[in-house]
Amino acid sequence: MRDLIAALNETSWSIALRESLYVWPILEATHVLTIMLFAGTIMMVDLRLLSIGFRDIPVSEMTRRILPWTVAGFIVLAATGLLLLYAKPLHYYHNVFFRLKLLLLCAALANIIYFHRKAEADMAAWASGKAPFAARASAVISLCAWVSVIIAGRMIAYDWYDCSKLNPDGALSAFADCPRSSEAVAEAAARE
Amino acid sequence: MATCEDAQGEYQCSLADKYILTSFDALNDSALAMAVKASSIVVPWAGAAHLLALAALGGAVLIVDLRLLGLGLIGRPPAALQRTVQPIFIAALICAIASGAILALGELRKLYYSPPYWFKIASLASAILFTVLIRNALIEKGGRARVRTYATWIAIGASWFAVFIAMSNNLARTALLLLVAAFAAHAWRQRNQWTYDERLLAAAAAFSITLWLATATAGRWIAFY
Secondary structure (H helix, E strand, C coil): CHHHHHHHHCCHHHHHHHHCCCHHHHHHHHHHHHHHHHHHHHHHHHHHHCCCCCCCCCHHHHHHHHHHHHHHHHHHHHHHHHHHHHHCHHHHHCCHHHHHHHHHHHHHHHHHHHHHHHHCCCHHHHCCCCCCHHHHHHHHHHHHHHHHHHHHHHHCCCCCCCHHHCCCCCHHHHHCCCCCHHHHHHHHHHHC | CEEEEECCEEEEECHHHHHHHHHHHHHHCCHHHHHHHHCCCHHHHHHHHHHHHHHHHHHHHHHHHHHHCCCCCCCCCHHHHHHHHHHHHHHHHHHHHHHHHHHHHCCHHHHHCCHHHHHHHHHHHHHHHHHHHHHHHHHHCCCCCCHHHHHHHHHHHHHHHHHHHHHCCHHHHHHHHHHHHHHHHHHHHCCCCCCHHHHHHHHHHHHHHHHHHHHHHHHHHCCCC
């Protein structure tokens, strides 16, 4: 896996992307700004499910009219996110916060599947009133998960837990698949 | 022009250097700014809070603006939607400004010389004024505008555009043109469905999205400049 990522890291398009003057900032800015569309709209649907806001609007109307915009936001986020990943694959591969973000993203997506498969099943019965426990729980998980994804995403920029700063035999180092101490020594020796 | 003073004596400087730079420097030396700069976690957490506030602010603005453009919650009266999201909008704006102030305390010297930062501040002021004085007022009146509304709208728009032209690069200008083209194409497609009042509301929504998006983009660009 790491060899594949390292090879990807050396492809000419990857190098061109991370060294570009404008393309990388444009992708990064688009990724961050689309949070307004994606997280902003999903928050509104969650607030409705929790009956905190939009109480006079049926849940079915919120999901039908608002979620297409959320999906559009997600497509932009995924596309720009994948390109940003392609620009610095090795950097993100070893980044603790990037790995944490992926785990949180999986939890958030699992929650979406749960909502549409189970919680939403009998929506016609309660759409105009208070959502049942399963749907409200799903809304709370959604809010917590996306807030955590955004926080983890922001923290990717900081280097506190870069491989070079971790104890090579520690748990965090293993979590980030950093080179083990002996391997690192061998690699450094090979480079000499 | 003004006269500034340093260890070497008096010299000619701009009014901004005399008054704004000195207050930035005073703030920069304050205990609060020192504490922000000394901590390694305050700025990252303020950055995360700033992003979360941006998400909520974007959601609150877009729910109403999409409706005014004939998209999103089209079955609901705009005034009701506007009143529903008003508390979210205000809370998110307060959080964004508070977290933004903490972020600013960490790099005041850099910000003073940063065009994206000054554009962001000017654009934020325009966006708040436009949202409160024009967009929300128009929504309450169902799109009926008085001469005063048009005059305020033109004043805010012209001053924002003057600052934009003065401080933007060709990349930002191209992005603005594309955004305006997208709104124009949407308006063309809807041309037979909108009354005059609805057109005015849609224009206000397009204006609002443009100002808030410009503010957020400039904010992100501070790090790239």
